[in-house]
Amino acid sequence: MMHALLRRSQSGQPRHLVASSRAPGRARLATAILLVLSFSPGDWTQHPVFAQPPPLTGSTLGADLYNAIAATQSQADSVRRAANEWGRRANSGSYRAEFFQRDFASMQLQFQSLRDQFNWLGSLVGQLGHPPASNAAAELDAGLNIIGELFTFLEKQANAGTLEQQTIVRTCRAFEDALSEWQRELRKGGARLRLVL
Amino acid sequence: MKTFRPVTAVVSSLVLSLAFGWLVGGCASPSGGSTAPKPGSGIAEYRQVAREAHQSVAAVVDSLEALPSYSTPSSMRPDLARFDRAFHQLEVTSVKARARAEAIIARGQAYFDEWKENLASITNQPAARADTQRYAKLFEHFDHIRQASSEVREAFRPFMERLRDFRANLDKAPNPAATEASRSELAGLTAGGRRVLQTLESVAAALNAADAELHATIKSKE
Numbered sequence A: 001m002m003h004a005l006l007r008r009s010q011s012g013q014p015r016h017l018v019a020s021s022r023a024p025g026r027a028r029l030a031t032a033i034l035l036v037l038s039f040s041p042g043d044w045t046q047h048p049v050f051a052q053p054p055p056l057t058g059s060t061l062g063a064d065l066y067n068a069i070a071a072t073q074s075q076a077d078s079v080r081r082a083a084n085e086w087g088r089r090a091n092s093g094s095y096r097a098e099f100f101q102r103d104f105a106s107m108q109l110q111f112q113s114l115r116d117q118f119n120w121l122g123s124l125v126g127q128l129g130h131p132p133a134s135n136a137a138a139e140l141d142a143g144l145n146i147i148g149e150l151f152t153f154l155e156k157q158a159n160a161g162t163l164e165q166q167t168i169v170r171t172c173r174a175f176e177d178a179l180s181e182w183q184r185e186l187r188k189g190g191a192r193l194r195l196v197l
Numbered sequence B: 001m002k003t004f005r006p007v008t009a010v011v012s013s014l015v016l017s018l019a020f021g022w023l024v025g026g027c028a029s030p031s032g033g034s035t036a037p038k039p040g041s042g043i044a045e046y047r048q049v050a051r052e053a054h055q056s057v058a059a060v061v062d063s064l065e066a067l068p069s070y071s072t073p074s075s076m077r078p079d080l081a082r083f084d085r086a087f088h089q090l091e092v093t094s095v096k097a098r099a100r101a102e103a104i105i106a107r108g109q110a111y112f113d114e115w116k117e118n119l120a121s122i123t124n125q126p127a128a129r130a131d132t133q134r135y136a137k138l139f140e141h142f143d144h145i146r147q148a149s150s151e152v153r154e155a156f157r158p159f160m161e162r163l164r165d166f167r168a169n170l171d172k173a174p175n176p177a178a179t180e181a182s183r184s185e186l187a188g189l190t191a192g193g194r195r196v197l198q199t200l201e202s203v204a205a206a207l208n209a210a211d212a213e214l215h216a217t218i219k220s221k222e
Helices: A026-037 A061-090 A097-128 A131-159 A165-196 B004-023 B041-066 B073-119 B125-170 B176-221
Strands: none
Touching (some): A061 A097, A061 A165, A097 A131, A097 A165, A131 A165, A131 B073, A131 B125, A165 B073, A165 B125, B041 B073, B041 B125, B041 B176, B073 B125
């Protein structure tokens, strides 16, 4: 597959998925990419935990928890689907730097939304005062941080001008499968929580 | 004095159960949970995490070791596919393993903090001395586990980063200089993987020692 991964420009050099200074308007594009990439995943957890109001609220803590679990699951589904679609797009021959910029930004937003949603769930679990549930929430929280490291990797490759399409495809698959595992743990935690409530 | 002894016995049991809360039960709560964990289940949980992580890292190291004997991308293909599978598996399983390990250690620290606070409430001096000794012994084991876990973290994260970079480099156009650099990177990467395996083995050894201490403590209380 190595040869299929490489698309060369007319000069015979491998074409990477970053802006080159030769094409008009590329400098602006490069700046835009850098701006997008400068929003690193590491920043996300430093946002106020309850930056966004909960999308759904029930009349009791239990109802709020159910709603928060469902909303977090739903958002995790969206992120997983987004990773899958991004991977398929990146695997096509016509995938360009501009597409990467857009997809990366979109995926970051989706992931940030999942982070916000989960933070809300985590705060409700904290109110419950049930140590096993808090332990499970802490584990899920750490899981999201670890999955977020994949953004750092893509960012580093893009900044170095060495990002290849197949690297994106593989990273998207890692995102998707890691999120799938994460969701499985969330489902288990949710099921255990139902026994407590 | 009639009521003093039972109270001391209750406090003493509580103090010991706090240690067991982390050392024996992943779901135990220091403040008294609804579940009664089976002795040794907390250590068993962490041991399972370490074992799975060890298997995944070992599979990657094995597949890395198979790569250098091939010099061209096409001849590398079958082994590269094997490496890709092992790498992907590690990428996915390490999220759960690392998250669980972090949570277990954080939970352990909370238990020992609470246990220490409770030690101060024991008024019976001989009982307090005995429990303080138990605390010291078990905390020492916990500290070893925590230290070993910290070494895993320090070795694993850069290993994973280098692994991603290495795989990304293979996606690029091959050239002789890159091939040479790749060989050197491969050697460093394999050594890094072996280092991670060693640190995981240290965690397993620390868990075994804690397990033995815990069972000795339980026996002495019977």
